[in-house]
Each structure stands twice: as C-alpha cells, then as structure tokens.
Amino acid sequence: MDITIHTEVSKKVAMNTMERKTHKVTAHGVNVYYNDKKALNNVTLNVPSGEVTALIGPSGCGKSTFLRCLNRMNDVIDGCRVEGDIELDGEDIYAKGVDVVHLRSRVGIVFQKPNPFPKSIYDNVAYGPKIHGLTSSRAEMDEIVMTSLERAGLLNEVRDRLDAPGTSLSGGQQQRLCIARAIAVQPEVILMDEPCSALDPIATACIEELIEELKTNYTIIMVTHSMQQAARVSQFTAFFHMGELVEYGETTEIFTRPRDERTKAYVTGRIG
C-alpha cells in the first residue's frame, strides 16, 4: 500500500519537473501483449524533446518492448498487440492511416547487435536516403553519406575505404555505422536498444560520447543494462519492472533519491 502511494507521488513529482520541457513522445496507458502474455502493463511516459532518456530495468521487464512500440517495430512480430496511445508530436502513431514507413523515417532505431547490411559502407549509409528519395544527385548523396559518417564519428576511420563491406569493420565501428545509417534519413527521434552491450569499454565510451553530441539535434531514447551508462549519458531515466513503469524522473533523482523501494533495490544492485 505504502509503495503504491509512493509510486503515484513519485510519478507526479517527475511529471512536474518535466512539465517545463516540451514532449516529443508521449505514451499513455500502453499495454502490449505477445499472444496472451501481457508484456507491458499500463505504461504512461512522456519523453522530453532534445534529451537522452534511459530505460533501465532487469531483463524481461518490457523496456525493449516499449522502445519497439515507439516506431512500431513490433508490427512485424506475429501475435504482438499494442493497446493505448502513443503520440509523436501530438499525433497518434497507432491511428488508422498512419504510414509505418514514414513513421520509421522519423523515428530511427539502432539495435543491440550491430547489423550492417552486407553491402559497402557507403551503400549502408546511402540506403535510407535512397529509398526515401531524399536526394536527386550523386553529389547530394555523397554529401549526406559524408556528414552522417562524420556525425557518427566514423568518417576518419573509413574515409579511404567506403567501398569496403560494412561487415568488415570492428564491432564498435559497425555500431557507429548503424548509427550513421540511422541519422542519414535525419530522424527526429533515435531509439537505441542496448547499443553498447556487444561492445568493449573503449568502443562503449566512443558511442556514449557520440550520444552526447547527437542529443543536440535528436531526441534519444535508449535501453541500457548498465546503470553507470544511464547515469553518465541520460538526463531522464525510467525504471521498468515486471512490465510496469515503476519510476520515472530526472536521472540524478532516480539514482540518488529513488522514491520506490524497487528502484532503490535495483539501482543499488540488490535486485536485477
């Protein structure tokens, strides 16, 4: 009983601190089912614009599921059903007539395991702009590819081998290539699903630095298993547990003064 009251209060406080920010993505009462299994239960979360929001929680708590709802990647999973409202700039992305292709061009995603196409580095980055018809000439395409690679901090390493296959890069470089690929279509939001879990600490540091820079232009929502990473990179943190959003607020608040017992237990390393 005490805990529930606590949660309500904590949510309210968190809402208040974020009220001043404009919200890029708002989710209200989101339920997700895989066949009959409920994976997310009544999640309400407003993501502020131009910040990094981290989703943390133990494995299987629904944070990746929630992330994938935001650009409807769950659509391709058989038996997955999403209820509730998710809005991007005030528009319901699950409304009838919403074009998934268009939505995904606005909300890019970077996956846990680097998954470059088995094509050249250039083609990997150029693919998005090409299918969306963003360029009219080769020179424009070159420009986009170069700036995307530059922004992803990869250009200097691959400048002289743009024709090499993307799969020939190291793990960290591949992940940055995937980020370059995502930002090449100039999305408004970038979703990152544990982008560093397959990388060593040096590559991780590189990606984190990159996220820091990217947040000036994009709203970033990332799932992470590393509490330190959430603390280092994000401005806001949401803690998921057993398919529910337990606590959401400014990162410093979550890590130093968690209001919920479960959050406290998790961030101090007692559960999870």
Added chain:
Amino acid sequence: MIKPETISERIELGLAKRYRAEKRFRLYGIVAIGSAVTFLLVMLVAIGVRGAGAFKQTHIELTVVLDEAHVKDNNWQGIIKSSLRKAFPDVKARRERRELNGLVSSGAGFLLQDMVKVSPNLVGQTKTLWLPSSDDVDMVLKGSIDRSKSEGSRRVSNLELKWIDGLVAENKLRLQFNKRFFTGGDSREPEMAGILGALMGSFYSLSVCFLLSFPIGIMAAIYLEEFAPKNRWTDLIEVNINNLAAVPSIVFGLLGMAVFLNMFMLPRSAPLVGGMVLALMTLPTIIIAARAALRAVPPSIREAAFGIGASRVQTVLHHVLPLAMPGMLTGTIIGMAQALGETAPLLMIGMVAFIVDIPTSVLDSATALPVQIYLWADAPERAFSERTAAAIIVLLIFLVTMNLSATILRRTFERRW
C-alpha cells in the same frame, strides 16, 4: 566412501573401454562410406565399360556412284547395293548378295540422300565415302560376337566373317568416332540411332519446367515466408507442400494426362506438357529449398531495413532476396536435375513414342533422355545395349554438371555476415 585412487583407477579402466568403443564406431562409419563408394564405383565402371563402345562405330569404305537414274527413283539404298556389287564382283547368288548388302547399314541410303539434299551438284559424281556398317558387323569388330560358336547360333555367317576379315585387312572396314550418336535422332537401326532427339526433348521440357517452376516457386516461397500471416491456412498450405514433395512422380504424370491432355487438349508427346508435369513435380522441391534459404537470412537484416523505414517489399527485394538467392538457385538446380532424370510422368503423357525427328519447338513430339534409355534398354539388338549405357553416361554427365554447378554457385555467392 571410495578412495580417490580407486576412482582414478576406475576411470582409467573405463577409458580403455571408451576408446575401444570410439574406434569401433569410427570403423563402422568407414565401412559404411567404403561400401557406398564401392557400389558407386562398380556402377560407374560397369556403365563406362559397356557404354564406351557406343562412342565408336564401324564404318565401311565404299566408292559410290551417285547416278541420276537412282537419284530420280529415290533408290538410295540401290546406289550402295550397286557399289557393293562392284567391290565384290564374284558374288553372284541371290542369297549371298543379300548377305553382302547386309554389311552396310540399311540407313546408309538416308545419309546419301541428306548429302545430295545439301549439295545437289553431287549428282552424277563418284565419291569414296565411309558409311556406317550394320550393327552385326559392328559387333564383330567390337568382339561382341563369339566366332567359336557354330554358324547357326550366331548372327553372322562364315561368309560374312570372311568378307569382314578381308575388308579389315584392306583397311576398308574400321572403327571410327560415332558422330551420329550425338547428332542423330532415334532409329530402329542401332548404328543410325543418336541421342540428340532425346537431348533436345529433355532440353525443351526442362526449359518449360524452369520457366514455370522457378518464378512460381520463388514467389510462393517469398510470400509464405515473408508476407503471409501465420495462421491455420498457411499451416495447411505448408503441410500440403511437404506432402506434394513426397507424391510419387507417376501420379503427376496421370494428373498431367487427365488435365493437360484430356481437358486442355494440349498436344500429346510434347515437351510443353512434359515440362508442365515436371514443373508440378519440381515446385515443392523449389519452394521448400527457397523457404529454407529465406529462413537462413538472419532476422537482424530485416530489422535493420525496417528500422530505416524500408517497406516489406523493399526489405525483401533489396536485402533478403540477394542473401537467399544462392540457396534458392541451388535448390532450383537440384530440382531441375531431379526433373532431368524423371521418367515415369513422361511415360504417362506419351513422351515414350518412337520419334526419329529432332524436335525444334516445345510443341513437336519428343522423348527425353531417361525415356530414351528406357526405350533402348528394351530393344532386342545387341548394339542397343551399349547405346543404352552410353546414353546413361551422357545423362550422368549432365546430372553431375548440374549438381556441381549448384555447389559452385553456393560456394561463390554465399555471403557470410
């Protein structure tokens, strides 16, 4: 409580036993492979030995006069007869003359006809030609006729043997490369029979089969794997495709006869119908192989494409299909190889007829290679048995080539990620 030493000792005892078991098991494997390889070698050697003879054919040198009278009467065999009479002037009796005429193939006249058809100015000229001998003479030269048997129990008389030996001594009778085997159609005379007709029949059938089964099979596989919702209907379709792959091929032949011939009134014995029936048979193979190839493409590639905003079709065409293509092609080639060797369904739709002409379109009557083998294997002439083996060699060469190209294709284009 067991002492540690005893445990170690026990393990040691057990180890020897384990190693023995392992050795025995390996031995079984080697024996299995060895026997399989032996069977294969025995088969290949047997076919090779029997079939090698068919690539050579006895030819006889004759000086023929292409006189106008004979040409006008279309009596081509008469030209050869008169030429033989000139070569053996002392043969007078009717019976002996008939035997003499039997030295040269009864189809040799057609060769003269073809020659004159190509260049009509040959009429009236005298030419020295190497013409195919009859199959009995051929068998004598290849040593397949036992001379020690009594005259009555062998197909060649003593007189004929005398002529043959005489001609061989004069170097007017010898084995030459059997070009006709590769350029001719079927014939009642083994020395005139070739496999080109059957080869073309197979080629047209397989072309039709490929043009039908490849696009349909690939599209079906793509739709089922990438687009179709997983529900009871798709499950039912999947089960039925697997069932179709196990249906005996003769059933497809019956279906082809009932539907394509009797209902659609398509021509009998035509490679078009043969190809359609073979396509029915090959489709499940191709669909199953193509689906396996699509499933082998990692889902992360699809997610990556979806994540950038590619539509389903773009994802499939740009990313999944190029990766799955080598596997699909391999499956298709293996399906085609299977179709090339298929006999039973072709029997049902009438591609088992005796057809001399080489087919020039998918609507001409034709046989196929395996059917030709079946037909020749049935023929009573001794010379046909070596042609049967030779045709099997040709069929095997095609099959091995196709399977090899499938392997090479997979090795070359398979991409790792």
